[in-house]
Amino acid sequence: MKRTLNIDTVEHAGEEVLIKGWVRLRRDHGKLIFLDIRDRSGILQVVVNPQVSENAYKLASELKPEYVVKIKGLVKKRPESAVNKDLETGIVELEAQEVSIVSKAKTLPFDMGAQDLNLELPTLLDHRSLSLRHPKQQAIFEVQAALLEGFRKAATEIDCREIVVPTIVRGSTEGGAELLEVGYYTHKAFLSQSPQLYKQMMVGVFERVWTIAKAYRAEPSVTTRHLSETTQLDCEIGFIEFEELLDMLEYVAFAMIGHAEKKCSHIISQFTKEKVLYGKVPRITLQQAQEIIKKEFGRDQTREKDLSPQDEVDVCQWAKKQHKSDFVTVTHFPAIAKPFYTMPDPKNPTLSLSYDLLFRGVEVLSGSQRVHDYEMLLESIKNRELNPDDFRMYLMAFEYGMPPEGGFSFGLERVTMKLLKLANIRQASLFPRDMERIDERLSL
Amino acid sequence: MKRTLNIDTVEHAGEEVLIKGWVRLRRDHGKLIFLDIRDRSGILQVVVNPQVSENAYKLASELKPEYVVKIKGLVKKRPESAVNKDLETGIVELEAQEVSIVSKAKTLPFDMGAQDLNLELPTLLDHRSLSLRHPKQQAIFEVQAALLEGFRKAATEIDCREIVVPTIVRGSTEGGAELLEVGYYTHKAFLSQSPQLYKQMMVGVFERVWTIAKAYRAEPSVTTRHLSETTQLDCEIGFIEFEELLDMLEYVAFAMIGHAEKKCSHIISQFTKEKVLYGKVPRITLQQAQEIIKKEFGRDQTREKDLSPQDEVDVCQWAKKQHKSDFVTVTHFPAIAKPFYTMPDPKNPTLSLSYDLLFRGVEVLSGSQRVHDYEMLLESIKNRELNPDDFRMYLMAFEYGMPPEGGFSFGLERVTMKLLKLANIRQASLFPRDMERIDERLSL
Numbered sequence: 001m002k003r004t005l006n007i008d009t010v011e012h013a014g015e016e017v018l019i020k021g022w023v024r025l026r027r028d029h030g031k032l033i034f035l036d037i038r039d040r041s042g043i044l045q046v047v048v049n050p051q052v053s054e055n056a057y058k059l060a061s062e063l064k065p066e067y068v069v070k071i072k073g074l075v076k077k078r079p080e081s082a083v084n085k086d087l088e089t090g091i092v093e094l095e096a097q098e099v100s101i102v103s104k105a106k107t108l109p110f111d112m113g114a115q116d117l118n119l120e121l122p123t124l125l126d127h128r129s130l131s132l133r134h135p136k137q138q139a140i141f142e143v144q145a146a147l148l149e150g151f152r153k154a155a156t157e158i159d160c161r162e163i164v165v166p167t168i169v170r171g172s173t174e175g176g177a178e179l180l181e182v183g184y185y186t187h188k189a190f191l192s193q194s195p196q197l198y199k200q201m202m203v204g205v206f207e208r209v210w211t212i213a214k215a216y217r218a219e220p221s222v223t224t225r226h227l228s229e230t231t232q233l234d235c236e237i238g239f240i241e242f243e244e245l246l247d248m249l250e251y252v253a254f255a256m257i258g259h260a261e262k263k264c265s266h267i268i269s270q271f272t273k274e275k276v277l278y279g280k281v282p283r284i285t286l287q288q289a290q291e292i293i294k295k296e297f298g299r300d301q302t303r304e305k306d307l308s309p310q311d312e313v314d315v316c317q318w319a320k321k322q323h324k325s326d327f328v329t330v331t332h333f334p335a336i337a338k339p340f341y342t343m344p345d346p347k348n349p350t351l352s353l354s355y356d357l358l359f360r361g362v363e364v365l366s367g368s369q370r371v372h373d374y375e376m377l378l379e380s381i382k383n384r385e386l387n388p389d390d391f392r393m394y395l396m397a398f399e400y401g402m403p404p405e406g407g408f409s410f411g412l413e414r415v416t417m418k419l420l421k422l423a424n425i426r427q428a429s430l431f432p433r434d435m436e437r438i439d440e441r442l443s444l
Numbered sequence: 445m446k447r448t449l450n451i452d453t454v455e456h457a458g459e460e461v462l463i464k465g466w467v468r469l470r471r472d473h474g475k476l477i478f479l480d481i482r483d484r485s486g487i488l489q490v491v492v493n494p495q496v497s498e499n500a501y502k503l504a505s506e507l508k509p510e511y512v513v514k515i516k517g518l519v520k521k522r523p524e525s526a527v528n529k530d531l532e533t534g535i536v537e538l539e540a541q542e543v544s545i546v547s548k549a550k551t552l553p554f555d556m557g558a559q560d561l562n563l564e565l566p567t568l569l570d571h572r573s574l575s576l577r578h579p580k581q582q583a584i585f586e587v588q589a590a591l592l593e594g595f596r597k598a599a600t601e602i603d604c605r606e607i608v609v610p611t612i613v614r615g616s617t618e619g620g621a622e623l624l625e626v627g628y629y630t631h632k633a634f635l636s637q638s639p640q641l642y643k644q645m646m647v648g649v650f651e652r653v654w655t656i657a658k659a660y661r662a663e664p665s666v667t668t669r670h671l672s673e674t675t676q677l678d679c680e681i682g683f684i685e686f687e688e689l690l691d692m693l694e695y696v697a698f699a700m701i702g703h704a705e706k707k708c709s710h711i712i713s714q715f716t717k718e719k720v721l722y723g724k725v726p727r728i729t730l731q732q733a734q735e736i737i738k739k740e741f742g743r744d745q746t747r748e749k750d751l752s753p754q755d756e757v758d759v760c761q762w763a764k765k766q767h768k769s770d771f772v773t774v775t776h777f778p779a780i781a782k783p784f785y786t787m788p789d790p791k792n793p794t795l796s797l798s799y800d801l802l803f804r805g806v807e808v809l810s811g812s813q814r815v816h817d818y819e820m821l822l823e824s825i826k827n828r829e830l831n832p833d834d835f836r837m838y839l840m841a842f843e844y845g846m847p848p849e850g851g852f853s854f855g856l857e858r859v860t861m862k863l864l865k866l867a868n869i870r871q872a873s874l875f876p877r878d879m880e881r882i883d884e885r886l887s888l
Binding site for chain 1: 512589
C-alpha cells in the first residue's frame with residue numbers, strides 16, 4: 001500500500017490509507033489511545049480503538065514519543081465540534097487498523113509534547129538533533145528556508161548572477177583581527193570573514209552577482225547576536241551609484257522578508273502577532289541617528305563612530321513610531337571606521353558612502369559604495385597599513401577596468417531572529433558555533 | 445538618459461540609447477572604428493564614424509580592451525548581409541555619437557579578444573580575476589549557476605527542505621585522513637569533509653532535506669579531478685529504500701543537468717556538440733562493472749574494491765554504446781571500503797547498499813542507504829575503531845527514532861566539468877583551491 005502524507009489525508013475521508021511518521025504524543029483516554037503522528041507535511045491525529053483492532057491497540061499502548069511508526073487506517077471526517085483548528089489536518093482523524101513500529105526511541109530527556117519547548121538555551125543546544133524535532137523549533141528553519149528562497153528570487157529579479165566563492169583564503173579580508181586560522185598542507189591559511197573581495201572581483205565578470213556564503217569570525221565574546229560561523233546573503237552590483245544601492249537593498253530586504261512572511265504566515269504568527277511594517281524606509285545619516293537618539297531618548301552618543309546595540313534599538317523605535325517602518329537605513333559612517341574598500345563621501349571624505357540596514361532593533365545588513373579606481377584603492381590599502389601584495393588578485397580586477405560599484409550583505413541568522421523575535425541568534429542557527437560550542441560545549 | 449542593456453538594443457532600432465560596459469575588442473577599419481562592448485547581457489557591436497562625431501572618434505581611438513565606457517548612439521538595423529549570427533544582438537549595431545571613458549585598464553597580459561582563451565592552466569589561474577571576463581570562461585559559470593538552480597528545483601520537487609549546515613566540526617566525518625585543521629579559539633577543530641552527518645540528523649526533523657554545502661579535503665596529490673574545497677549538492681531522504689533512492693538520484697541528476705542544458709544550450713554548444721544522452725540509466729553492481737571491463741576492455745580489475753579512473757571511463761563508454769546513456773549507476777561496493785554509516789547489503793553483508801553515479805567517465809555522485817538502527821550504527825562505529833563519543837550528537841538522532849533513510853551528494857564542479865567536457869576540474873571552479881594554490885601559487 002502506498003504511503004499517504006498526513007496533509008493529504010484530508011482529501012481521503014472515508015478511505016483506507018497508510019501513514020508513516022514519528023509519534024509526537026500519546027494520550028490514553030479511557031478505552032481509546034490518541035496519537036499525534038508527525039511527518040514532513042505536518043501532524044495528524046490517530047485514534048486507536050481496541051474494538052477496531054485489538055492488535056493495533058496493544059501495539060499503540062507500547063508507543064512512546066519519537067518512535068517511528070507505520071499506521072494503516074480509515075480516514076474519518078471529524079464532527080464539527082471536534083475539528084482542531086490548530087492542525088492543518090484538523091478536519092479529519094485516522095482510525096487505526098494496523099500499527100507497526102519501525103524504530104524505537106529512548107525515553108526523552110524532556111517533554112517534547114507541549115506547544116512550546118521551554119528549555120534553557122544550553123539544554124536546547126546540547127540536544128540539538130532531538131530538540132529541533134519540536135514543531136516550533138522546526139518552524140524557525142522553515143522560515144529560514146523561505147528567507148533563503150526569497151533572497152534568491154529577489155537577487156535574480158535585480159538581474160544578479162549566482163556565484164560560488166571560496167572560504168579558504170590567504171589573508172584577512174578587511175584587515176581585522178578575529179581570523180580563524182587553517183592549517184593548509186604545509187601552509188597557513190584563514191577562513192574568509194566575508195565573500196566581499198570575491199564578489200567584487202566578479203563584478204568585472206558578470207556585472208551583477210549574488211552569493212550565499214559562509215563567513216567566519218572568532219568573536220572574542222559571547223553575545224546574543226554574534227556567531228563564529230554565519231551565513232551571508234550577498235549582492236554586488238556594477239554601474240551603480242549610492243542612492244540606487246539604497247533602493248536596491250531595500251527592495252531585496254522587502255522582497256526577501258515579504259516572501260517569508262507570506263509563505264509562512266501561519267508559522268510566524270506562533271512567534272509574534274506583529275506583522276512586519278513596510279512603511280517607506282527612513283534614510284538617515286549616522287549623525288542624524290545620533291541626534292534623534294539625543295533628542296528622543298536623552299542619550300548623547302554624538303561622539304561615537306558607530307551605533308551601539310542600544311542605539312539600534314532606539315533608532316528602530318523612532319522609525320516604527322514616526323515612519324511605520326520596521327526598517328531604518330543608516331548611512332555615512334566615518335570613513336575611518338569602515339574597511340579600505342569603502343568609498344569616502346566626495347562631499348566630506350571623513351565620512352563614507354556606507355550603510356547599515358536596521359530591522360527591529362538590530363543591524364541585519366551592511367554595505368557601501370566601493371572604491372573602484374585602482375590607484376585610489378591601492379592608496380586606501382596602504383593608508384591602513386595593509387600590504388598590497390596580499391591583495392594582488394583582488395587589485396588585478398581593478399587594474400583591468402572596473403565600473404562604479406557597490407553591494408550589501410544580509411546576515412541570515414539575524415534576519416531570522418528578528419523576523420521571529422527570538423531572544424538569541426543561536427536559536428536561529430541549526431548548529432550554532434560560538435566561542436564555547438561546536439555542537440557540544442567545548443571544555444574551557 | 446537611462447541605460448539600455450546591450451541585449452535590449454535589438455528592440456530599439458532607430459532610437460538613441462545609452463549603453464555601458466567593457467571594451468572587449470577594438471578594430472580599426474580604414475576610417476571606421478568597430479568596438480565590441482560587453483555588459484552583463486551580452487556583446488554589442490558599436491561603429492564609430494568620424495563623420496558622425498569627430499569627438500567620439502577621437503575618444504574611441506584611445507580605447508583599449510577592458511576599458512569601462514559609456515556610449516550614446518543610434519541603434520541601426522544591420523543589412524541582411526552584415527547580420528552576425530554568433531551575437532544575440534547581431535541584427536543591430538550602435539552608431540556612436542558620444543563616447544566617454546569610465547575607467548581605464550592596464551594593457552592586458554594576453555589576448556582576450558579571440559573566441560577561445562588559449563592559456564596554460566597556471567596562467568589562466570594566475571590571472572583569474574581577469575581571465576574570467578573572457579566570454580567562454582564566463583560561460584562556464586553561467587552553466588554552473590544553471591546547475592545550481594536546476595538542483596534546487598529538483599530537490600524541492602522531491603519535497604526536500606533546504607537546510608544550512610555548519611562547516612566547522614570537531615572531528616572527521618568519515619574517520620579518514622585528509623582533514624584540514626582549524627585553530628578554534630583555544631581549541632582544535634576541523635573543516636567538514638561533507639555535510640553528511642548533519643543532513644542525516646536533519647532527517648529526524650524534516651524527513652527530507654537538501655543542502656548546498658562546502659566540503660574540504662586536503663587531497664595529498666594534484667589530479668585533474670580533485671579540489672581541496674568543493675561544493676556539494678546533497679539530498680537526504682527518510683522513509684525510503686534502496687531502489688527508490690536510485691530512482692530519486694537519477695531523477696535529480698536528469699532534472700538538474702536537463703535544466704542547465706535547456707537554459708544554456710547556446711553556451712554548451714560552444715564547448716561540445718554532443719547532447720547529453722538520457723537513455724534509461726543502467727544499474728550495475730561493482731562486480732558486474734568489473735566483468736564488463738574485463739570482457740569489453742580486457743582489463744582484469746575484479747579484485748579491486750573500487751573503480752579506478754580508467755574503470756569509470758570504460759564503464760561509461762559501455763553504457764553510452766549499449767544503453768545510449770551518458771550515466772551509469774554502480775552499486776554494491778564492498779562494505780569495508782565505505783564509511784561506517786553505509787548500510788550493508790542484507791543479502792551479503794560484505795557488500796553495501798551504496799552507489800556512485802558516473803557521468804561521461806567520472807563519478808559525479810555518491811551515496812547510500814544508511815544504517816538507521818542505533819545499536820547497529822554504534823557497532824559499526826566501534827568496528828572501525830572510531831570513538832562513539834566523537835559522534836554523540838549524531839548518534840542522538842538515531843537514539844531517538846530514525847526511519848530507514850538514505851541520500852546522495854553531487855560534486856558541483858565535477859558535473860560542470862563533464863557537462864562542458866572540460867579537461868581539468870580547476871576550470872570549473874571560480875577560484876579553485878588545491879595543494880599548490882590559494883588564488884596565487886603557494887611557495888612550495
